[in-house]
Amino acid sequence: MSGSPRYRFAPSPTGFFHVGGARTALFNWALARSTGGTFVLRIEDTDEARNRPEWTQGIIDSLAWIGITADDPHFEGPLFQSAFAEAHLAAAQRLFESGHAYYCDMTPDEIQQRAEAEGVTGYAGWSRDRGLGPAAGSVLRFRVPEGITVVRDQVRGDVSFDNDTIEDFVLVRGNGTPVFMLANVVDDMEMGITNVVRAEEHLPNTPKQQMIWEALGHEPPVWAHVPVLVNEQRKKLSKRRDKVALEQYRDEGILADAMVNYLMTLGWTMPGAEEAGTEIFPWPEMEAAFRLEDVNLSPAFFDTKKLVSFNGEYIRRLSVPELVEACDPWLPAEWDRARFAEIAPHIQQRLNTLADAPGVVDFLFTDDPEIDEASWAKTMTTEYAKPLLADAIDAYESADWNHETLKSTLEDVMARYELKLGKAQAPVRVAVTGRTVGPPLFEALEVMGRDEALRRMRAALALLDGTDG
């Protein structure tokens, strides 16, 4: 027996990767790596999933995106559930032979009728002592022993269940296929799993699984149930109502590092965060510091605003080349990448997501800027707008074309109107970018070039002449 722990992560392929699953995966990953253990990926390759290989690939890609990579020595898998199909049935057979399970030929209808007749809820072990053998249509049920089952949980402590409240549950269906409960346990056994870290929703079923482990003669794994992620209604995050797909956040310009960091703050706090005044920490530090004992017990709301805030911070920490590369997928193919690289440092602290990038600099890549009406109304209707623009055009025709001279030149011009730079730059900004907000003006002008900038300023001036009529 090797002493190194084996953590399992067992997502079912559904076409998207749940952010809650991502957090659980991260917890397992941190544990596996910091303990010198193994992260074992097991995938349920149902018929449907087998027909859609992209689903399985999606899981692997999503895990890789958040840094859980298959080429890491701590990563094992993917293992597929179908590989253990024989073991499922063999285990069922052993359970039957050892008396831990028995066959029952009652149909769901019969069970319900008898329950009503006897005034009980659910199945009351009616076939326990009938000595039935396997037969078509009969199910195999687990014979729940008397007593108390205590689940030792690393995050919640000991949780006890009175076995009287657990009915004899089905292990193998009438058609001969094993149910999830059995398959899951057998898979974990076959994979040599020592630690099960999963979402809290599985806690009520854990005593059943533990009983199966024990009936099969194995020491159960060490359990840990982490709180679920919920929406603003405090309900478990669901695909229908909530934005839960990790891929969607990725596609909307969230950086993997930001997502990972944010996910780790849900239910866990990095030691020292309070003193540091921040919750932003590099993964290696979180990985080393993560302890299940420190995970809290309450469900957490997935707050997109905070995620985006983390993302902004991670974007600002990128080097300019990294930023340029990261933005690339969001930029129209025809945009000049060299030009974008020039403006990139000036938009870095203006981005919350990578997807924001094109909207901030589009005026540099289009023939004519789209003039925002409100911006025009606000800045061009002042009495100084027109003369100042005209003067600025004159001055810019001969000025050195770099942001420093562009600034000082405009400052010279605005002195005639007794304006401050904040006011004076506005008409030029609207003329050139179409908006009142955007990257620093003189830097943008420098990148744009004299000809195009003057062309736009003259066009705006012409427009003003026209309206003055």
Added chain:
RNA sequence: GCCCCCAUCGUCUAGUGGCCUAGGACACCACCCUUUCAAGGUGGCGGCACGGGUUCGAAUCCCGUUGGGGGUGCCA
């Protein structure tokens, strides 16, 4: 119905009987800085669900109430 879990600012959380007049982060508000918008800086608003105990002392321990969530399938 039965079982299990949970309960600190709007949100994520720190807090394991005195260090708590409850700390931090996000959001929000104000001010500063400023070339617009941001970013950055400073400050502010804001919370221990309720009721009983235990104790010299409770956010912290116990009981109850209320509220929320989950499970209970021949779904996974």
